Amino acid sequence: MKTSDAPKNSTIKVDYLARVEGEGSLYVKIKKGQVTDARLKIFEPPRFFEAFLRGRTWKEPPDITARICGICPVAYQMSSCHAIEDAFGVKISPEIRELRRLLYCGEWIESHVLHVYMLHAPDFLGYQDVIALSKDHPEAAQRGLRMKKIGNDIVTLLGGREIHPINVRVGGFYKIPAKKRFAELLENLKWARDAAVETVRWAATLPMPDFEQDYTFVALRHAEEYGMNEGRLVSNKGLDIDIHQYNHTFFEKHVAHSNALQSVMEDGSNYFVGPLARFNLNFDRLSPLAREIAREVGYEPPVTNPFRSIVVRSIETLYAFDEAIRIIEADVFPEQAAVEVRPRAGTGYGCTEAPRGILFHRYKFDERGTILDAQIVPPTSQNQSTIERDLRNFVPRNLDLSDEELTWKCEQAIRNYDPCISCATHFLKLDIERES
Amino acid sequence: MAEIKKPKLAVWKFASCDGCQLSLLDCEDELLAVADSVQIANFPEASREIIKGPYDISLVEGSITTPHDAERIHRIRRQSKLLITIGACATAGGIQALRNFTSVDSYVTTVYATPAYISTLKKSTPISEHVPVDFELRGCPVNKYQLLEVINAYLNGRKPNTPPHSVCMECKSKGLVCVAVAQKTVCMGPLTHAGCGALCPEYNRGCFGCYGPKETPNTASLAAWWREHGEKNTDIMRSFRGFNAYAEPFRKESEAHENI
Numbered sequence: 001m002k003t004s005d006a007p008k009n010s011t012i013k014v015d016y017l018a019r020v021e022g023e024g025s026l027y028v029k030i031k032k033g034q035v036t037d038a039r040l041k042i043f044e045p046p047r048f049f050e051a052f053l054r055g056r057t058w059k060e061p062p063d064i065t066a067r068i069c070g071i072c073p074v075a076y077q078m079s080s081c082h083a084i085e086d087a088f089g090v091k092i093s094p095e096i097r098e099l100r101r102l103l104y105c106g107e108w109i110e111s112h113v114l115h116v117y118m119l120h121a122p123d124f125l126g127y128q129d130v131i132a133l134s135k136d137h138p139e140a141a142q143r144g145l146r147m148k149k150i151g152n153d154i155v156t157l158l159g160g161r162e163i164h165p166i167n168v169r170v171g172g173f174y175k176i177p178a179k180k181r182f183a184e185l186l187e188n189l190k191w192a193r194d195a196a197v198e199t200v201r202w203a204a205t206l207p208m209p210d211f212e213q214d215y216t217f218v219a220l221r222h223a224e225e226y227g228m229n230e231g232r233l234v235s236n237k238g239l240d241i242d243i244h245q246y247n248h249t250f251f252e253k254h255v256a257h258s259n260a261l262q263s264v265m266e267d268g269s270n271y272f273v274g275p276l277a278r279f280n281l282n283f284d285r286l287s288p289l290a291r292e293i294a295r296e297v298g299y300e301p302p303v304t305n306p307f308r309s310i311v312v313r314s315i316e317t318l319y320a321f322d323e324a325i326r327i328i329e330a331d332v333f334p335e336q337a338a339v340e341v342r343p344r345a346g347t348g349y350g351c352t353e354a355p356r357g358i359l360f361h362r363y364k365f366d367e368r369g370t371i372l373d374a375q376i377v378p379p380t381s382q383n384q385s386t387i388e389r390d391l392r393n394f395v396p397r398n399l400d401l402s403d404e405e406l407t408w409k410c411e412q413a414i415r416n417y418d419p420c421i422s423c424a425t426h427f428l429k430l431d432i433e434r435e436s
Numbered sequence: 437m438a439e440i441k442k443p444k445l446a447v448w449k450f451a452s453c454d455g456c457q458l459s460l461l462d463c464e465d466e467l468l469a470v471a472d473s474v475q476i477a478n479f480p481e482a483s484r485e486i487i488k489g490p491y492d493i494s495l496v497e498g499s500i501t502t503p504h505d506a507e508r509i510h511r512i513r514r515q516s517k518l519l520i521t522i523g524a525c526a527t528a529g530g531i532q533a534l535r536n537f538t539s540v541d542s543y544v545t546t547v548y549a550t551p552a553y554i555s556t557l558k559k560s561t562p563i564s565e566h567v568p569v570d571f572e573l574r575g576c577p578v579n580k581y582q583l584l585e586v587i588n589a590y591l592n593g594r595k596p597n598t599p600p601h602s603v604c605m606e607c608k609s610k611g612l613v614c615v616a617v618a619q620k621t622v623c624m625g626p627l628t629h630a631g632c633g634a635l636c637p638e639y640n641r642g643c644f645g646c647y648g649p650k651e652t653p654n655t656a657s658l659a660a661w662w663r664e665h666g667e668k669n670t671d672i673m674r675s676f677r678g679f680n681a682y683a684e685p686f687r688k689e690s691e692a693h694e695n696i
Contacts, residue, residue, distance in 0.1 A: 016480055017480075018480040018481070018482075018483060018484040018486075019480070019481065019482065019483070019484065020481070021454045021458075021481065022449075022454060023449060043504075044451075045450070045451040045501040045502045045505065045532075045556065046501075046544070046547065046548070046554055046556055047451055047501075047530075047531070047532040048532065048534075048535060048540075048543040048544070048546070048547055049531075049547075050546060050547050051535075051542070051543035051544075051546040051547055052531070052532075052534040052535065052543065054546070056674065057671075057674070060674075063644065064531060067453050067455075067530075067531050067576065067679065068453060069453050069454065069455075070452075070453040070454040070455020070456070070457075070458045070577060071454060071455075071458060073453075073455070110462075114461065118461065118482065119482075122484075128483050128484045128485035129476075129479075129482050129483030129484065129485060130482070131468070131471045131476065131482075131483070132483075132485075134468060141468070145464040145465075145467065145468075146464065148462075148464055149464035149465070152462060152464070160635045160636075160638070160639050161577075161632070161635060162462055163455040163458060163459060163462070163577040164455060164576060164577055164646070166635050166636050166639060166641065166644075167639045167641075169641075173639075174636075174639045174640045174641040175638075175639040175640045175641075254548050254550045256550070261547075261548070337640075408484075411484070420454075
């Protein structure tokens with residue numbers, strides 16, 4: 001811990017945290033140089049998805065749950081489809097599975113690039129936003145915007161539109177676009193893959209605060225692929241479970257200062273989901289190019305400084321472009337847009353890797369496929385208590401900063417998680433209180 | 437010569453998914469041009485910098501669902517020359533307005549362990565139920581090109597060109613085969629406000645009403661046609677209880693199919 005002559009007791013306030021999705025605030029109380037309280041307050045209004053899903057039919061969750069989040073609707077569509085297919089014993093074809101992965105790559109790209117260039121990079125370079133950043137770094141800003149657009153092009157082609165795609169259904173898709181439309185994406189994707197390499201190199205030059213922490217990273221692990229559509233839930237601390245065991249390992253708790261339920265592990269400890277967790281647990285499953293560029297900039301597991309997530313997110317972006325190109329070049333498309341689905345009574349589980357981390361869905365159906373009960377656990381509610389822990393650990397080392405600088409650094413520390421508060425209420429105002 | 441003052445643009449969020457304001461950031465080709473022609477004065481999703489009002493244009497996303505928000509919207513109205521709602525939540529109450537048909541208390545206890553921590557209104561309501569609104573842009577989500585059109589129109593002192601006719605008009609002009617007639621698919625196209633470009637029929641599925649009611653929709657007639665083709669009342673009710681469930685024509689039609 002640093003010692004300084006700066007005031008040891010104080011309150012810093014930010015009423016509405018910017019450059020995150022949704023409404024939240026942060027409250028940090030400092031007493032005699034110690035953080036006595038750090039709370040991520042989520043005042044994003046509750047929307048009650050799990051309640052109004054009851055009584056709806058099995059066909060509806062992909063479209064309805066997409067509306068939880070405008071940034072990662074595909075993640076909601078994927079986790080809900082997997083859960084419903086699990087309940088009904090539906091097996092999709094390998095070709096449909098590949099196209100779902102392609103759609104998911106599109107969402108990872110648009111979401112990651114949005115965060116890297118537009119929401120997070122301005123913190124590292126001292127700008128209020130990407131518009132200000134673009135005045136001094138026009139090339140970087142333009143590169144980011146074009147990469148993001150190319151990610152969105154994938155979602156638009158396969159999903160119909162970039163926000164709340166309309167082409168996803170339980171069992172597959174409504175329609176498979178013509179083969180040549182995919183091939184038309186290739187030229188831009190290859191430009192973007194090179195741009196993603198540049199992005200990793202650029203992100204690696206950003207000034208990184210020193211903040212190594214001991215985390216429990218949790219991510220999906222698949223036999224062959226980088227965790228995305230499916231896999232077992234694993235951690236760096238020995239967890240290795242089937243997703244059906246999720247509710248035996250992870251628990252939601254309701255705290256007074258948040259409209260989002262916080263997730264913790266069985267022993268009450270917090271855990272970390274998202275790009276850093278996936279990278280640390282699945283480095284060997286990245287594409288050779290993504291691994292090579294990661295090593296070139298000195299990134300290999302374990303990466304335990306959350307500020308470095310901007311570089312890891314860039315590496316995952318590179319991977320997603322590489323993977324999208326692989327899928328399109330394989331040139332294997334489904335004969336049938338969807339497989340047959342027959343509802344039956346039962347409970348189904350789905351867990352996929354949203355850009356921000358694992359997204360868990362569970363549905364219970366009657367014999368006609370009417371939803372009796374639903375549970376949705378978004379990534380940000382799983383990271384929420386880890387974010388609070390980061391703040392408790394980060395602030396004491398940085399008390400020599402002015403209130404204004406410390407506030408901004410705390411915001412940056414929160415943005416390390418690319419928090420999606422709209423998702424989690426189902427975040428942000430910053431209050432730092434220094435008091436004797 | 438003094439620099440011409442740019443109009444000040446503010447973006448506000450209420451209960452929503454962020455998707456409609458994200459549409460502005462999704463204008464990858466146009467974003468920097470928009471930032472050249474307006475001063476982005478309050479857009480927390482994109483910037484830390486908050487410039488004080490009054491604002492020339494306020495874009496409002498989301499519906500009113502908490503006592504605090506019901507007051508906040510009045511403060512925003514007072515600071516805004518023009519107030520434009522963007523999307524189904526701000527314009528019709530959104531998917532979260534499904535609570536309006538039941539008791540919100542039962543929803544709170546379904547989702548939260550400690551209901552006393554939750555402050556929420558019984559109904560999710562559109563912005564226009566609280567303050568005068570200058571223009572309502574529909575969609576779940578809005579169409580980003582329509583959003584640019586609305587901003588552009590107001591910057592140039594004209595009315596936005598966002599036709600209030602049905603999705604069918606867009607479908608026909610695209611030369612698509614009617615999924616309702618040809619495949620007997622339940623399609624809300626005849627009742628639904630244009631703006632998406634008839635996306636669902638293009639992808640072999642029926643419209644599910646993201647853009648809400650068109651002007652003068654004949655909901656009863658279409659519901660009767662669905663019944664003739666074997667749809668049950670509960671299915672018809674659910675079709676109207678989507679992202680625009682609390683828009684009056686859809687609300688009334690869904691209620692007509694309740695408990696029968």
